[in-house]
């Protein structure tokens with residue numbers, strides 16, 4: 001792996017560990033209601049953030065064509081399959097800023113990387129809740145068998161982009177800001193009644 005990608009992983013790994021601890025999988029996968037509530041919180045973060053990201057030309061060039069990296073459509077489908085109308089859900093308004101390519105790609109690094117953990121979670125969702133990609137589990141299933149290919153092509157695009165120290169700093173800063181914003185948003189939903 002290139003030096004920059006290793007550094008990005010290293011400098012964000014404490015935040016990865018923190019969010020992994022924060023997302024209590026035992027609770028989230030403990031009932032259909034808790035799982036649905038977690039997806040509703042993720043929708044509140046991903047929907048406005050992806051809207052901002054894909055309004056930015058940078059993301060269209062990252063990896064393969066932009067649209068297929070959006071996760072909002074699968075969150076929408078999952079919530080509807082689980083009996084929730086997503087348009088009434090609260091949306092996050094303290095998002096990480098993504099005004100330029102570097103910050104858009106730093107943010108996308110976090111959202112794309114989450115699909116790696118999703119491969120572990122998708123198996124648990126089926127085992128514990130009996131939910132598969134077709135009936136409420138599409139978000140965590142993500143790219144399924146194509147996960148490795150999608151991750152490699154994203155990392156290649158990021159490596160090509162992050163040539164200068166300025167770009168590298170901006171990508172890392174944005175990735176950290178994205179982990180931070182998601183952690184704050186998820187914490188602000190804790191204690192709410194599950195939907």
Ligand code: HEM
Pocket residue numbers: 005008009016019020021023025109110111112113114115116117118120182
């Ligand atoms: C309980 C929840 C989670 C689990 C079990 C989990 C698990 C994993 C696993 C197994 C990997 C692959 C590690 C490797 O092969 O090197 C990974 C990587 C990653 N995850 Fe998570 N994850 C979780 C939550 C999240 C969340 C919520 C995000 C961000 C929204 C996230 C972002 C990332 C990123 C960016 C990477 C790539 C690190 C790199 O190689 O540069 N993860 N995660």
